[in-house]
Amino acid sequence: MTTPNKIESEIAALPPHLQAEVLDFVQFVKQRHGISNIAIADGNLQSGGDSPFFQALSAAGVVGCIETNEQLSTSYKRHIDFSAKIGVQA
Numbered sequence: 001m002t003t004p005n006k007i008e009s010e011i012a013a014l015p016p017h018l019q020a021e022v023l024d025f026v027q028f029v030k031q032r033h034g035i036s037n038i039a040i041a042d043g044n045l046q047s048g049g050d051s052p053f054f055q056a057l058s059a060a061g062v063v064g065c066i067e068t069n070e071q072l073s074t075s076y077k078r079h080i081d082f083s084a085k086i087g088v089q090a
Contacts, residue, residue, distance in 0.1 A: 001009075011022055030036065034053040 011019055014022065034051040036052070
C-alpha cells in the first residue's frame with residue numbers, strides 16, 4: 001500500500017470534524033513551505049524541486065552567492081575580510 005493510500009484510509013476512518021482538522025493541517029504545512037496548489041510527485045515539486053521561496057532567493061542572488069570546495073563552517077575566518085571591522089587588534 002502506498003503512502004497516499006495509507007493516508008486516505010486513515011483519514012476516511014476519522015469522524016468529519018477530525019477530517020476537517022487534518023485538512024487544515026495540510027493547508028498549514030503547504031503554506032509554511034511555500035507550496036500553493038503545486039502537485040507533489042515522488043517528493044519533489046513539479047516546478048523543478050525548489051519551493052517558490054527558494055526560487056525567489058535564487059533569483060535575488062542570495063542563494064549560491066559563493067563558490068568553494070571547503071566547509072565554510074570550519075574555515076570561514078580565512079575567507080572573510082575583517083580589515084574594516086572596528087576594534088580589530090593587530
